[in-house]
Amino acid sequence: MKEPNRVAPDETVGGGPPPPIYRKPNGDVPRAAGDPLCLPPGVSSQHFKQFTLRLAELCHEDNVTVITQSEELRQESYLEPSKCHDMFHVIGKEYFVASAVVSPRDVEEVQAIMRLCNEFEIPVWPFSIGRNVGYGGAAPRVPGSLGMDLGRNMNKILEVNVEGAYALVEPGVTFFDLHNYLVENNLRDKLWIDVPDLGGGSVLGNTVERGVGYTPYVLEQP
Numbered sequence: 703m704k705e706p707n708r709v710a711p712d713e714t715v716g717g718g719p720p721p722p723i724y725r726k727p728n729g730d731v732p733r734a735a736g737d738p739l740c741l742p743p744g745v746s747s748q749h750f751k752q753f754t755l756r757l758a759e760l761c762h763e764d765n766v767t768v769i770t771q772s773e774e775l776r777q778e779s780y781l782e783p784s785k786c787h788d789m790f791h792v793i794g795k796e797y798f799v800a801s802a803v804v805s806p807r808d809v810e811e812v813q814a815i816m817r818l819c820n821e822f823e824i825p826v827w828p829f830s831i832g833r834n835v836g837y838g839g840a841a842p843r844v845p846g847s848l849g850m851d852l853g854r855n856m857n858k859i860l861e862v863n864v865e866g867a868y869a870l871v872e873p874g875v876t877f878f879d880l881h882n883y884l885v886e887n888n889l890r891d892k893l894w895i896d897v898p899d900l901g902g903g904s905v906l907g908n909t910v911e912r913g914v915g916y917t918p919y920v921l922e923q924p
């Protein structure tokens with residue numbers, strides 16, 4: 703247990719080199735060409751290359767990005783959130799970084815990616831949009847994990863049921879999207895969305911992370 707009045711070493715606040723305890727897994731292994739900034743724990747460069755080749759076969763190469771340069775850790779806005787690192791990092795910017803980010807196009811691809819990750823023993827960090835800013839965003843808790851950006855291609859409103867007061871949505875649907883749907887379909891006098899402070903987050907992402915809004919119910923009939 704942490705000693706009560708011990709404060710974090712200066713260098714962990716504001717982006718200096720992390721102390722040894724925070725060193726990245728595989729951090730000291732020299733990187734080969736094309737290697738990610740951070741390999742998954744216990745995974746060799748060769749093994750990771752085979753994995754990403756199979757992943758691109760599964761999901762198409764346009765939906766797979768290997769994070770190889772620190773320059774790629776530049777997305778730092780709520781509107782264009784990073785998909786691979788913590789925009790408000792406390793420990794070094796390059797610590798909680800995904801090795802690669804995959805954007806599946808449907809449920810079957812999600813299932814196939816999970817089977818492949820089990821086969822290659824690659825940890826996975828799923829997220830919907832990555833706007834959980836201030837709480838890590840899309841940054842994986844295990845450095846070098848595969849980030850799974852579920853909201854990029856899966857962003858449809860599948861059903862809104864007035865009778866049951868529910869909506870069936872894909873991970874990429876934001877509170878703004880759902881609100882606009884109610885407006886465009888003249889449902890605002892029938893249904894009411896339970897919105898957190900910021901409407902740009904994913905309805906599903908906020909729900910799985912136990913979000914709270916300002917009404918006692920998610921979708922309420924007035």
Ligand SMILES: Cc1cc2nc3c(=O)[nH]c(=O)nc-3n(C[C@H](O)[C@H](O)[C@H](O)COP(=O)(O)OP(=O)(O)OC[C@H]3O[C@@H](n4cnc5c(N)ncnc54)[C@H](O)[C@@H]3O)c2cc1C
Nearest residue numbers: 828829830831832833834898899903904907908911913914
């Ligand atoms: C200024 C500010 C105010 C905020 N106010 C509120 C508020 O009033 N109420 C509130 O609830 N939140 C609030 N938040 C937090 C945040 O806006 C929401 O939680 C937001 O919806 C999460 O972003 P996201 O949908 O992009 O989730 P993501 O960042 O995509 O996901 C959040 C976490 O949930 C998990 N996750 C997400 N999607 C999936 C999935 N499909 N499968 C498995 N795991 C998944 C992941 O572990 C991920 O780390 C606030 C944040 C800020 C910065």
